[in-house]
Amino acid sequence: MGKNLTSREEDYSKWYNELVTKADLAENSGVRGCMVIKPYGYAIWEKMQAQLDKMFKETGHKNAYFPLFIPKSYFSKEASHVDGFAKECAVVTHYRLKNAEDGSGIVVDETAKLEEELIVRPTSETIIWDTYRKWIQSYRDLPLLINQWANVVRWEMRTRLFLRTSEFLWQEGHTAHETKAEAIEEAEKMMNVYANFAESFMAIPVIKGTKTASERFAGALETYCIEALMQDGKALQAGTSHFLGQNFAKAFDVKFANKEGKQDYVWATSWGVSTRLMGALIMTHSDDNGLVLPPKLAPEQVVIVPIYRNEEQKNAIAEVANQIKTLLNKNNISVNFDNRDTYKPGWKFNEYELKGVPIRLVIGPNDLEKKTVELSRRDTLAKQTIPLDHVLDVIQKTLDSIQKNLYERALNYRNNHITLVDTYADFKNLLETKGGFLSAHWDGTPETEERIKEETKATIRCVPIDNTLESGICIYSGKPSTQRVLFAKAY
């Protein structure tokens, strides 16, 4: 196809890296581990943001903004949180540079050393709970339902665009409640919001579940998650929602007077999704020709490419194309009419396939005569010639059909990759040959979980919500088990 894209079969990882850069989604920057999100990639992220933001607001949340920097001492206040987050992070130690005395350039001014180092936020629980202490006095101040859109930094040694970068963009919700039950309800609600978003907008089927103790967020009593499956059989955690109990309230002394006037610590949740979702989107739907985007998140849903041999044809086609564009725009369908002379039609076909535009319309001299247009859909690459009269109707139906088809295709793949396994030998074998989720009995101990991880690199992705209880025998230890859990290798 002239795209020089490595095929998925040849090298999935290489295919991904090439696709991300060639489709103009993101690239590595001059700063180790930090990416540049290019305009086309950012436009997809903006669509995801807008939809999520709407869903957060519909569930009663408001946005706010908290500081980028967190004093080092804040991290030490919540015992398990510090181990999870305060280690691999960017540390600000000075607040001034100066000209070197030897004229060699600028150097750190050692006289401008901070008394206490500042950590660039890896997540904001500590600074936010330090603030909530001032905001919460009484039950009338609860629930406090706040979200933040922000950048965060977690120092990473091995980075991959979108999937693992030192700086990434995300949203983090932080809520405070009167009761334990309300906080749990909130954490579950947000897991459901994420699942709904993933399935209805990203066309990615997800499994809702809870994490095991060792995979939990540092400081949480329960971590809810949505797990997706990529085309190479590896799982990807697409969003998490944490029930934090009273841990942060106690660490930051956040109490409220309840209706009876008694003081109590508030109950907390936090939940987040990040630009990592871009990785999930790419790896769920795209193919060897490039990106495949669900219509609901495509910055351009339709591209019109004209084919002409002379100025007269060009003008006549432009007239038709502009009419189509106006009609589609009126019906909230985004359209790019690419009538640049500087690129040939073949180049454009390649380009928009690479960029995953859901529908391509081609108009040539024959179409003018016959009052038709050629429609190709990106998901199946199928072409059809349609009468101009029906263009709106066909396009609306085709966009719906693509959205649905992508979801179903991914669902079929995912469902075909959940395998019940009853022996450790099968487990190891299937992990290498088929991949996907392996549903297996586990004795419930972190020791077994850790050994399986060490020996196979598979982790327990989740205990599915509403899991069926059934007695069985742990595939590793042979000890009794009460339920199957989902293992997989994961991003």
Added chain:
Amino acid sequence: MGKNLTSREEDYSKWYNELVTKADLAENSGVRGCMVIKPYGYAIWEKMQAQLDKMFKETGHKNAYFPLFIPKSYFSKEASHVDGFAKECAVVTHYRLKNAEDGSGIVVDETAKLEEELIVRPTSETIIWDTYRKWIQSYRDLPLLINQWANVVRWEMRTRLFLRTSEFLWQEGHTAHETKAEAIEEAEKMMNVYANFAESFMAIPVIKGTKTASERFAGALETYCIEALMQDGKALQAGTSHFLGQNFAKAFDVKFANKEGKQDYVWATSWGVSTRLMGALIMTHSDDNGLVLPPKLAPEQVVIVPIYRNEEQKNAIAEVANQIKTLLNKNNISVNFDNRDTYKPGWKFNEYELKGVPIRLVIGPNDLEKKTVELSRRDTLAKQTIPLDHVLDVIQKTLDSIQKNLYERALNYRNNHITLVDTYADFKNLLETKGGFLSAHWDGTPETEERIKEETKATIRCVPIDNTLESGICIYSGKPSTQRVLFAKAY
């Protein structure tokens, strides 16, 4: 009024600080110089963002995202830029913390020292131009019109909420062009976009102009600005747009092949507005009762407060209120029906005045009988009783009228505070007694500018666009001058 708000006359600065916190706009955080933007303040910022973003996209710009960190060496590449920006900044020197050996807590891991320090971006020209080198090869890649919404950090010793904080939120546009003329046109266009936004949405009249050489952005050949006037007679720079010439292209070696195949350096602009605009909004319109918001930026345009003595009245009023709310919502007017039992009507009146909600509707038992509602407008505090039948029409007209009135009130004040001055004695006197913009002749030298600043704290805010040329005598040096410029004390 029970708000305990210091009056503007008593202490303008104290009034501002109190208002920002009491109206729940922002507060200081536990991190020196960094603010927390509270949900109500952030909701206003979101409305500003949404409108600006729309205007940027309508003028052909796309959003992208560049790294938070900038390698120290990047700053040294553009000679004047380094002096302006690489000094007071947050410096990341390490990437890991560890448990102290003596068990005293966590400390910086000295073995995890960065080879090259990273600067938390104070502005992104350097990292962006380092990226543009890879994106621009030919005239076909131009113009490159990109904007970024981001947080930036400039270490400040004395901070004030919104006006001067170490971390702030902003947008920064960075564009690349084939010709000098195009880049200048872009810089001027964005100044006009800012002016249009300030006047049409924020209801703040601004003066468009250019900065003198010493007030220019570090690295710019020309800085365009919009200057607003606050109620205390001090000016506030509300936005800037820079023509950067080929400085950054040369520093980062960004060349393109023009239509003739010849290599040339590209021409650049950058432009930005920040959460500082929140300060301008507050100080332009608000009064001793609290915030006053232009309807176009108010998160809630109408609040409905019910007054009732019993459950029956409460329910009957709620029915009417909900009808009004539905009607207004349908017409894109945002409404908060505050029927909380936990607060009294008087408390609510105070609260919504403090928060600057443009229109308050009160419905009591009498109104039920007479099919009326009491409307108060926040800008004039005037009240009127209106028939329910006319509620939509009256509210639409009143919102328009408030938006217009705020602008005109501010324009009158501003116009009454541009004073022509011809002697340095008058200049100094007026600066202390009346404030505002002083239009005075200046000999054009940085030396005179600097001395006036040292002696009076007044700076040249701008040389207005389309300034009338007239010969005169510099108020300070007595040397010949070709035009008047605008001086003021400024935020």
